[in-house]
Amino acid sequence: MSFNLGPYGESVDHALAEMKVHDIMGRIWSRDHTVWKQDPTEITNRLGWLRVVEVMKDSINRLVSFTAKIRSEGFTHVILLGMGGSSLAPEVFSRTFHVREGYPKLFVLDSTDPDAVSYYADYFNPERTLFIISTKSGGTIETLSFLKFFYNRMVNTVGGDRAGEHFIAITDPGSSLADVAERHRFRSVFLNDPEIGGRYAALSYVGLVPAALIGVDLGKLLNRVGEMMANCRPANDPAGENNSGARLGAVLGELSKSGRDKVTIFGSPAIESFSDWVEQLIAESTGKEGKGILPVVGESAGAPEHYGNDRLFVYLRLGDDDTYTDLCNDLVHAGHPLVVITLEDEYDLGKQFFLWEMAAAVACHRLHVNPFDQPDVESSKILARRMVAEFKEKGSLPDEPPSLTDDGMMVFGTAQSDKAEKVLTDFIERNVKPGSYVAFQAYVKPEPATYAALQSLRVAIRDRYQVATTFGYGPRFLHSTGQLHKGDGGGGVFVQITSENVRYVSIPDGMEKSTSSMSFGVLKMAQALGDRQALLDAGRNVIRLHMIKDVIGGVNRLSGAIKSS
Known part of the structure; x- marks a missing residue:
């Protein structure tokens, strides 16, 4: 380094x-909460990552045996359903190590976009697919919605007696997911150390179960972790x-x-x-x-x-x-x-x-902040839950008329022009200043062409205004950068991009239930609207651009306007 x-x-x-x-280093290793705050809340019970190697080395044999069993039974694909800390480390292992010959391929679903959910439902052979349901809290709404959807499909394919054989859970002891897994006879449940927070859980079961399934050498990996742990101890320096x-x-x-x-x-x-x-x-x-x-x-x-x-x-x-x-x-x-x-x-x-x-x-x-809490995450969740409740009661989400509709694009926010792209350039020029950043929040189907168009828009803004730009698919980013967006010093300028859904995909009301009171599209939009309101409540500058038909064409229009401004 x-x-x-x-x-x-x-x-x-x-x-x-x-x-x-x-x-300070000695006190961190001795789990002294006063390194950060006088109040030990969400600190003393969040330092389990300091002992992760010794704990996980004892689990290697179990993980190797479990993987051998999965391979011997002919599973060819593993789909991890999770958000934030439960999905990001598995995604690193999947994209970096790929898959060893003879091991199943690992995929990660962390998008509630109905077209993305449909892809995973249609593409894979259920009888050869193993699902990992990963949520430490056991209550993540996106993850549980995925579970209900795919479990019901599995019941329809292999029957209720065999469906649980295609599911495993990674969660904390005593969580609601642990109970669900037991009731529905999941193949296995991996109970994580409850003293490891989600974003610090990469080297726990959260990361190592999916890593084992694609053939990563866990002993070799943990030995490297141990080398860095030794380097970071005060006895070294x-x-x-x-x-x-x-x-x-x-x-x-x-x-x-x-x-x-x-x-x-x-x-x-x-x-x-x-x-x-x-x-x-x-x-x-x-x-x-x-x-x-x-x-x-x-x-x-x-x-x-x-x-x-x-x-x-x-x-x-x-x-x-x-x-x-x-x-x-x-x-x-x-x-x-x-x-x-x-x-x-x-x-x-x-x-x-x-x-x-x-x-x-x-x-x-x-x-002088607590690294282990997330005090501003809950605001978006509360508002999204309110909108979901209103949908279930009234049959529609809260209605807000657009301030402008222009050639397949609707604008929600101040509009002093009759062209959507001019509204965006005015919004950015009005709010960007030295030290600002522009955050793109895209509640759309994740796919390469859309990503490329949004990258072009990022570059156009960075080069034009010399400000940092970030990008995240919603609701994925809510479990990543959402805390900072509402908790930092307020330098963010937020551009929400939403779209119509091509497909309607229902979320079952429960395990082995055919009724549905909400779709993935409604959940995704409720989260977008909830986070927008949470940002506004926090005094942030937000504009929402809704693409009625052509997401890529709309984003390219915006890029062209920035480049020519």
Whole structure:
């Protein structure tokens, strides 16, 4: 790990010296909640990740035996149903390690878009598919909706007596999901350590069950984790050059306080999905009490002059990959701070999971926030539940007339033009200022063409206004960056993009129930409307653009308007 911090190096060294005097690393390892807050609530019971290797090494034999059984019974596909911390680490393993010959392929569903749900329902042979239902709380509405939908389909395919053989659960002891799994005779239930929070759960059953199923060598992975844990212990270095977690955390925290609070991550193509996991960890851990570090991932590389002075760059480099080497040299030459982290191979991701967990905890110490709570997440959930309740009572979601309808696009927000694209440019120019960021929240079907169009729009705004841009599919991002959006200092400018649904997909009212009082499309829209209202209630600037027919064409119109403005 190398650092080019320029004038910021002195403040980082001062922070490390101060941490050494107060034995911060030693106190973290001894589970001292006062490192962050005087109140131990949601701290002392959230430090199980510090012992994850010793706990999970005892589970390797169980996971290997379980995987062998799944293979021997001819399962060819595994679909993980989950959100946020329950889905992001499995996605990293799936996209990085792919699948060993003879092992099932792993897919992750974390979108309530009905077209996405339909794809997973239609594409896979149910009799050869194993579903992982992953939610630590056991109550995540999206995950339980997925479960009811796919369980009912499985009952219709193989019968009620055999349906449970196609499902396993990963959850905390005593959760409602654990009860459901027992009642419906799931093949297996993996009870996670309840003292590990969702975003810190990558190396628990949450990540390792799906990793085992695609043939990842768990012993090798956990040995790498152990190496990083040893590096981060105070016995190695109380807080200094050789303690990677302390140093990276101090860099994140101190540069954030100096205005470099947009951590822009580039990753070698083979490991780029890891950035999505880091995004949730950093955003949800730090984004509260009017503070926050914004992770910027997936933003296309640009020339140094397109970046403002609020950026800290991180290059996650696999082996001798040089994809971003020239860019990094140019960024340093232009005066931007840079951290380069080199991974020997894919198994070094084990080190990286723990490194970033420790760094997030240290950064939150420097920012004086609790890394383990998420106080602003509930606001969106409450509003979404109200809208769902209204739908069930009245048969429709709360009605709000658009302020403008223009050529297949509806605008919800202030409109002082008769052209939707002009409304967007006016909105951005009115609200963007140095240090702002523009967040695109797309409640649409995740697919490559849509992603490419939205990436083009991101680049157009970044290059035109020199501000950071982020992108997330809804409701997935609610479990990742949603906390920061409402809990940080208020620099976000939010562009919601919603769309009509091609297909109607019902959510069953329960396990083995054919009745339905709501669809996935309604759930998705309720969450979009709920989060928009939560953002407005938090004083954020939000505009919603609803694509009536052509999502990609509409987004391309917006990009063209930004480029020509």
